[in-house]
Amino acid sequence: MSRPGYVLEVDRSTPPVLFHHGEGFSLERLPVGSRVIYPPEPVKALADPDAAVRRALLEPLGTDPLPARLRPGMRLTIAFDDISLPLPPMKGPDNRQRVIEAVLDLAAAAGVDDVELIAATALHRRMTDPELKHAVGKRVFDAFAPHGLLYNHDAEDPDGMELIGHTDEGERVEINKRAATSDLLVYVNINLVAMDGGHKSVATGLAGYPSLKHHHNVRTMQHSRSFMDQHRSALHSSNWRMGRLLAQQGPPIFQIETTLNNDTFPKPFDFLQRREWEWSARDRAAYLAAASGLERIPRKAARQIFQKILSPHAMSSVQAGEVEAVHAATTEQVYRSQLVPVEGQTDVLTMGLPYICPYNVNSIMNPILVMCLGLGYFFNLYRGKPLVRQGGVLIMHHPTPWEFHPVHHPSYLDFFEQVLTETTDPVEIEAKFEEGFATDPWYIHLYRKSYAYHGVHPFYMWYWGAHALEHLGGVIIVGGDPRAVRRLGFKPASTLRDALEMASDVVGRDPSITHLHAPPLLMADVS
Amino acid sequence: MKLVPRKGFPLRAPTWPGTVPRPPAPSRTGVDFDTAWARRPAARLARAALVDLAIRPAVHAIASPAVDGRERLAALEPPVIFVANHHSHVDTGLLLSLLPERFRRKTVVAAAADYFFDRRAKGTLHALAFGAVPVERTKVNRRSAEMTLGLLADGWNLVIFPEGGRSPDGWAQEFRGGAAYLAVRSGRPVVPVYLDGTRHVWPKGQRLPRPHKVGVTFGTPISADPGEDARRLAARIERAVAALADERASDWWTARRRAAEGATPSITGPEAAAWRRSWALKSR
Numbered sequence: 019m020s021r022p023g024y025v026l027e028v029d030r031s032t033p034p035v036l037f038h039h040g041e042g043f044s045l046e047r048l049p050v051g052s053r054v055i056y057p058p059e060p061v062k063a064l065a066d067p068d069a070a071v072r073r074a075l076l077e078p079l080g081t082d083p084l085p086a087r088l089r090p091g092m093r094l095t096i097a098f099d100d101i102s103l104p105l106p107p108m109k110g111p112d113n114r115q116r117v118i119e120a121v122l123d124l125a126a127a128a129g130v131d132d133v134e135l136i137a138a139t140a141l142h143r144r145m146t147d148p149e150l151k152h153a154v155g156k157r158v159f160d161a162f163a164p165h166g167l168l169y170n171h172d173a174e175d176p177d178g179m180e181l182i183g184h185t186d187e188g189e190r191v192e193i194n195k196r197a198a199t200s201d202l203l204v205y206v207n208i209n210l211v212a213m214d215g216g217h218k219s220v221a222t223g224l225a226g227y228p229s230l231k232h233h234h235n236v237r238t239m240q241h242s243r244s245f246m247d248q249h250r251s252a253l254h255s256s257n258w259r260m261g262r263l264l265a266q267q268g269p270p271i272f273q274i275e276t277t278l279n280n281d282t283f284p285k286p287f288d289f290l291q292r293r294e295w296e297w298s299a300r301d302r303a304a305y306l307a308a309a310s311g312l313e314r315i316p317r318k319a320a321r322q323i324f325q326k327i328l329s330p331h332a333m334s335s336v337q338a339g340e341v342e343a344v345h346a347a348t349t350e351q352v353y354r355s356q357l358v359p360v361e362g363q364t365d366v367l368t369m370g371l372p373y374i375c376p377y378n379v380n381s382i383m384n385p386i387l388v389m390c391l392g393l394g395y396f397f398n399l400y401r402g403k404p405l406v407r408q409g410g411v412l413i414m415h416h417p418t419p420w421e422f423h424p425v426h427h428p429s430y431l432d433f434f435e436q437v438l439t440e441t442t443d444p445v446e447i448e449a450k451f452e453e454g455f456a457t458d459p460w461y462i463h464l465y466r467k468s469y470a471y472h473g474v475h476p477f478y479m480w481y482w483g484a485h486a487l488e489h490l491g492g493v494i495i496v497g498g499d500p501r502a503v504r505r506l507g508f509k510p511a512s513t514l515r516d517a518l519e520m521a522s523d524v525v526g527r528d529p530s531i532t533h534l535h536a537p538p539l540l541m542a543d544v545s
Numbered sequence: 546m547k548l549v550p551r552k553g554f555p556l557r558a559p560t561w562p563g564t565v566p567r568p569p570a571p572s573r574t575g576v577d578f579d580t581a582w583a584r585r586p587a588a589r590l591a592r593a594a595l596v597d598l599a600i601r602p603a604v605h606a607i608a609s610p611a612v613d614g615r616e617r618l619a620a621l622e623p624p625v626i627f628v629a630n631h632h633s634h635v636d637t638g639l640l641l642s643l644l645p646e647r648f649r650r651k652t653v654v655a656a657a658a659d660y661f662f663d664r665r666a667k668g669t670l671h672a673l674a675f676g677a678v679p680v681e682r683t684k685v686n687r688r689s690a691e692m693t694l695g696l697l698a699d700g701w702n703l704v705i706f707p708e709g710g711r712s713p714d715g716w717a718q719e720f721r722g723g724a725a726y727l728a729v730r731s732g733r734p735v736v737p738v739y740l741d742g743t744r745h746v747w748p749k750g751q752r753l754p755r756p757h758k759v760g761v762t763f764g765t766p767i768s769a770d771p772g773e774d775a776r777r778l779a780a781r782i783e784r785a786v787a788a789l790a791d792e793r794a795s796d797w798w799t800a801r802r803r804a805a806e807g808a809t810p811s812i813t814g815p816e817a818a819a820w821r822r823s824w825a826l827k828s829r
Contacts, residue, residue, distance in 0.1 A: 026562060033559035045555065295559045302555040 020059035023358030023540055024293070028052040033294045035533055037370030037415040037514075039497055040383060041320035042312045043290065044370075044415070045305075046514045052531040053364070055405075056293055057540035060279035061355045063332030067113075070336050071120045074274065078339030079347065084121065084204075084272060088128035092201040095269075096121060097171075097194070097224055100139045101149050102376035103208045104278055105537075108331040113276040115155030117206045117336070121274070122158065134196055135168040138205070138223025141230065141465070141472035142377065143426050144170040149380070173226030173472070174462045182268045185259040189232040193268070194224040200269045207275045209348050211399075212246045212356070212541060215275050216345035217261020218254070220268075225260075227456050227474060232256055236444045239484040244398035246541060248349065261341060274338040275348040278331040280355050282538040287327065291538050317419065324373040325380050356541040360405065363544060365529035366521045367406035368514070369396050371416040372537055377471065377479070382423040385502040386430050386479050388416050393493065394482030396534060402544040405532055409491040411521040413514070418498030418506075425469050429461050433476035434505065442507035444484040452477050491524045576689055578662040578679045583672035584653070584701070593650060595674055601642035607756045608635060608746050612643055613793070614763035618736065621766055623648055624702045626735045628724045628782050630717045630790075630812060631706035632744035635754055637675050640704055640738060643761055652702040655680040655693060655723070657710060680723065682709040690726065697731040707779065711749045715826045716814030717786075725779035729769045735782055737764035739789035762789045787812040 026032065034045035035054055048054065064070045075084040088094070098114045101107075118135065125133055135154065137145050150168060151159040162168035171194050172178050180198035182191040197203045197220070205223075209215040222230065232238075233256035239245065241252035248254045264271065283290045286308065289301035297305070312320050335351040337344045373383060375391040383391070392414040397404065406412060422431040437451050452474060455461065461473025486493075493508040494517045500510035511517035522529060534540070554560070561567060571577070582588060604610070625648070629640055637654055644652060658679035662668035671677035678696065680689040693703060705727070708718040728735045738761065745757035764785050769778050787809045792800035794810075803809050814822045 024565075027564040029563045031560045032562040032564075033554040294554070295561050295565065297555065297559055299558070302558070305555050 020061050023058040024056040025358065025360055026054040026056065026293075028054060035294060035535065036290065037368070037533075038290070038372040038537070039370055039415045040417040040419075041317065041324045041373045042417070043305075043309060045294070046415075048368075048533060049518070049531060052533060053360075054533045054535050055358055055360060055540060055542060056535045057280055057291075057538045058355060058358065060281035060332075060538075061334050063279050063281075063334055064336070067116055067333040067336070068120065070333070071117050074336045074338040075120055075124060078272070079337060080340030080343035081272065084338070085124050085128060087202055087270070087272060088125055088130050090129035090131070092130055092132065093199065094125055094130050094133045094202050094204065095136060095197045095200040096133065096204045096206060097136045097138045097197055097220070098153065098206040099208050099214075099219070099223065100137045100142055100170075101145050101153070101379045102142060103214065104210045104329065104331055105374050105376060105379070106282070106327045106329045107152065107379060108278070109284070109328040110152065111155055112153050113208050113278070113333050113336075114153045114206050115158065116333070117274050117276065118154050118158055121204055121206070133162075133167065135162055136194060136197060136224070137170045138219065139171045140223050140225060141173055141227065141475050141478075143465070143469045143471050146469065171224055172466055174466050179226055183263055185263050187256075187259060189256060189260055190228050191221065191260045191263050191268075192226060192229045193220060193264070197224050198269055202272060203269045204272045204274065207273070209275050209277050209352055211395075211539060212248065212349055212352050213251075213253075215348055216248075216254075216257070217264070217341055218257040219273065219341075220264060220271060221257045221260035227472070229260065230478075231456075231474075232260075234478045234481060236448050236481050236484045239444075239481045240488055242398075242485060244400050244404070244485065246398050247401045265341065271341060272338065273341040273344045274336065275344050276333050277335045277348055277351040277355065279334040280538040281330045281332060284327065284330050317417075321373070321382070353541070356539055357401070357543050358540050360532075360542045360544050363403055363407040364405060364410065364532035365407060365525040366411045366413060366518065366531045367397075367534065368413040368531065369415065369534040369536070371396070371414050377475070378423070378426075381426045382419075382421050383416075384422045384427055384430055384434070385418050385420065385499075385506055386434060386476050388414070388418045388495070388498070389506050389508075390479035390482045392416070392483070393486035393490075394479065396536065397483070397486040399534070399536070399540065400542045400544050404489060405534065405542050405544055406490065408489055409524070411492045411494065411524050411529075412486065412490050413494045413496060413511075413517045413521060415496045415514070416498055418495055418502045420499050420502040426471060427476075428464055428470050429455055429458075429473040430471070430476040430479075433480075438505050438507070442487075444481055444487060447477065447480060492521065494520055574665060574668060575662055576658040576679045576681055576686055578658070578665075578668045578672075580668075580672040580678050583676060588673055589650070592673060592676060596641055596649070600638045600674070604635060604638045604642050607754050608639060608743070608759040609756075610639060610643060611758070611760045612763075613760070614789075615643075615645065617763050617765050618645055618648070621734065621736070623651065624697050624700050624733055625766065626697070626724055626728055626731075626733055627652075627702065627704045627738055628707055628720075628735050628786070629704070629738035629740050630712075630786055631708050631710065632712045632715065632740065633747040634711070635743050635747045636706065636711075636740050637704070639740065639743065639759065639761065641675060644702075648702045651700060652676060652704060653678045653693075653696055655703060655705040657682045658689070660710075682721075690723075690730075693727055694730055697727065697733055703727070707782070712744060713749055714814075714819065714822055715744045715748070716822055717812040719813055720779050720783040720786075722775045722779045725769075725782060726775040729773065729775050729778060732769070734766040734768045735778075736766050737782055737785035737789060738762065739764070739786050739793060741790065741793050760793050762793050764789045783812070784809060
């Protein structure tokens with residue numbers, strides 16, 4: 019049986035604690051009395067995931083079995099989560115491959131000819147062919163892609179979107195036309211964190227800017243405490259309103275959600291998910307070899323090594339059927355594998371940011387993504403109260419290089435140069451710049467024809483951290499490029515010790531300190 | 546702010562935080578003692594040399610064994626389970642050194658985990674010298690059972706003393722079911738062996754051995770009948786060893802007749818007060 023998460027109180031015998039640091043890591047000494055929150059160990063994986071998938075399709079929650087919903091002559095669309103899930107990308111076969119193959123087996127048996135598969139990219143970059151092949155598997159890719167039946171969602175295709183209607187709160191619900199006009203839309207999800215899945219799958223994944231702007235905005239983010247907690251998330255509420263409208267007026271949806279255990283890093287990086295005092299001689303040797311090797315090679319080479327990591331994630335559950343019934347079961351599974359009870363908030367929260375976030379798979383973690391990962395994702399990995407108190411300090415460990423992927427993140431570079439030089443205030447940024455970037459024809463062209471994130475995407479990344487920016491008294495980045503860190507509006511520090519010293523100016527001389535030992539991912543249940 | 550000292554980690558092993566309860570250390574003695582190394586070629590070679598050059602000459606010098614019934618093993622294919630009564634520390638070395646070579650070179654001895662493997666050095670010595678493997682003597686331990694069954698499946702012969710320990714008073718103790726259980730589970734034959742007179746060489750409570758003639762009788766191999774359970778087989782094995790004792794005390798024909806009549810004298814002695822058991826022993 020896997021061990022639950024653990025909150026360690028640091029004493030004089032505690033060994034130095036691991037901090038991720040982009041394409042590297044370091045061991046840091048924390049002050050005596052600090053707390054370290056360790057994630058739960060990976061829960062047991064399904065012994066026979068393919069059988070579990072088949073059972074889920076034949077015994078769905080809140081709806082008829084999938085075979086009963088398939089018939090000859092129907093229009094069937096299968097949409098699936100894009101490259102942003104899971105993290106790191108998983109070793110094959112990917113959950114999506116297992117599920118899609120099972121769905122197609124049933125569709126073939128039912129004589130369904132009109133089948134198309136869509137990567138639900140929303141405003142993310144298009145997936146490349148090798149990425150699509152990895153996600154859906156070679157068999158599916160070879161059967162559909164050459165015929166143009168497996169493709170990326172295009173939210174800016176003037177003929178490719180269909181208006182479903184407006185919610186009671188005036189939110190425009192518009193999704194991919196092929197999906198909207200299907201007799202059945204099957205959505206295949208991988209649920210990595212509590213925010214994923216549910217109505218968000220279709221209402222966000224197959225939507226475009228006119229719909230997304232209703233919930234991807236500063237107000238929603240500041241009213242999501244946190245956006246990982248469905249009951250206190252304005253983002254979730256908006257998606258749910260849209261999803262319920264889709265359920266009433268949109269295409270019939272058959273949702274299939276899968277969860278993963280927390281087995282994140284393969285050998286030789288598996289020491290990253292062990293508690294330091296339990297490191298074996300092999301773990302220590304792997305750490306020393308990796309840390310010293312990575313220091314000596316160019317950042318580009320290190321990035322290539324890390325981007326090749328495929329996680330040993332295994333499917334821990336699969337459920338299918340009606341969206342809300344399915345998502346309730348999924349969320350329970352995610353909580354089971356990630357929730358760690360934590361007593362009370364802290365003055366200073368430290369975290370080591372890894373090399374990857376949802377938006378730099380096979381790409382570069384630029385400074386805006388560093389902000390999004392730290393203040394957006396990791397800060398929001400809580401239920402109840404934020405881990406750090408109002409006015410507290412967040413210390414992040416990351417090299418924060420002044421680097422941008424020229425193909426994937428063109429609007430990010432302009433956001434960094436044109437917007438952040440003027441202001442870092444999310445409210446002002448939204449009011450003054452968003453519309454221009456969102457409707458810029460060049461960014462739209464690059465989103466549709468190249469592999470670029472949409473022009474508005476860096477704004478969303480900034481809004482993702484809006485709750486943290488409003489809540490925190492200061493943000494310090496250790497080991498980052500000082501110019502890039504200052505551009506983000508944060509303070510650079512050379513060492514953790516310096517950062518703790520700087521933090522004491524804000525939170526006093528004897529602050530409580532908590533370190534978030536992630537990834538592997540955890541969600542703090544703060545009482 | 547007081548920082549935690551580095552203390553050489555990760556070059557050295559990490560220290561254990563005082564705030565984290567320590568899990569019980571995994572046991573490396575008793576039934577958890579790992580003896581796999583003692584069955585590798587180098588250890589087997591060393592043991593063969595030790596048995597042939599040291600143990601056998603020493604045992605023969607002290608005990609001068611007279612051996613009967615070895616011809617009963619001629620048609621037997623290993624692996625088999627040798628089951629003997631147990632009076633003395635000399636029993637293991639004596640029996641090992643008298644086994645035909647095709648059995649001796651690949652034989653392990655089931656030894657009490659709590660006695661022979663309670664310390665690392667002691668366990669290492671017994672594993673190397675006798676091919677001893679730790680077994681729980683007070684109950685059937687799943688780990689011991691699976692290990693010995695695995696060894697039988699790998700072609701290793703097994704010597705086992707089913708009394709669970711040396712005789713405290715010269716009479717045999719009741720045979721426990723472990724050997725019979727292994728025979729039933731593995732389907733391998735059991736060879737009953739009677740060791741006579743070893744209680745005079747090195748009995749329980751005596752510090753050093755003293756010379757005395759002994760006798761060793763190998764019996765006809767016994768296999769579990771279809772559907773026979775371990776308890777019945779254990780009783781049959783005990784009767785077979787008792788018949789061998791009778792054979793040595795009288796003669797083969799007399800022993801066979803008494804066995805056929807169910808009149809084989811018990812090897813566990815009379816159920817009586819200690820002095821009467823000692824008295825009866827002297828008359829054997």
